[in-house]
Amino acid sequence: MADRELEEIGEDNTLLLVDDEEPFLKRLARAMEKRGFAVETAGSVAAGRAYATARPPAYAVVDLRLEDGSGLEVVETLRETRPDCRVVVLTGYGAIATAVAAVKIGAMDYLSKPADANDVTAALLAPAGDLPPPPENPMSADRVRWEHIQRVYELCDRNVSETARRLNMHRRTLQRILAKRSPR
Template identity: 50%
Template sequence: MSDGGGDGDGDGQGQRRLLIIEDDAMFARTLARSFERRGYRVAAIAGPAELEAAVAALRPDHAVVDLRLGNASGLTCVERLHAIDPAMRIVVLTGFASIATAVEAVKLGATNYLSKPANSDDIEAAFEASGTGDASVELDAAPTSLRTLEWEHIHQTLADCGFNVSEAARRLGMHRRTLARKLGKRHL
């Protein structure tokens, strides 16, 4: 776990505390350094197994959670973090966004959801914007494409299976290799 100090008051009181849950070590380090420069006290972990110890040590009030953590789902981390502190601002990052996972993330306690690539400016803006909506956002007049609907159905099934590709393929009624090919085209 990386733990960076801030310009500090020792115990971190009054300082924003950020937990980064990201299995890409280089991206996690880069993000941690960027938030440390912004005055956050930061800890980074690679997955759910380290969550309880990190929360106990840091007592975060902000979290950035990657949706896919190796074979694990970041949604389990969102749910656990929200149970620990319902006021925590949690931003979910993903390289394969779908409506289904965005809805589930928010239901489980995420305050915002961003598609990768996202930088620290995007994430901090998402922390600040959480809890607010924009009723004037323009509605897309184009219907959702068949390809997008297929991807969302595949992704929802994957999420329901805990990202187990074999089980998702079985539930979708397709061969595992066919599903793996489709997932490969979406750059999972």
């Protein structure tokens, strides 16, 4: 770990990670601890909000879609309890609308999964107003399409007919897409 990273983190190195995907949460927590952060984890909106209220951290990484609600609720709580908290929103379902909503309520940055600890650290420690560098391994067009279809499918409560109607797609075509593995 570089001394420069410790200087950038500052004296208050508390970091709250909120994600309902436990293996990812544990991996990211270990990686962020190695980078000098004092990490606390939460697996739900309720746990994230409780931690943010009791001990507001200096930094936070919040998954957008959690089993019990939206991670934006945690971001709002963090903004109320600690306005200077540097928040990064993570999600597996990248969309412009949610990115705009996250930034409007106070998130500094918005990263699509799979984001590694280096991406997260760079986003948390980026000077205010700096534009992040372009991703080194952006999602392919096929992957972006697949992610969008999955998102709409989930929003339609996994109803194939309704999803096909909203995507203006034939139902059988959608069923074939959903049956395949995700593209890289």
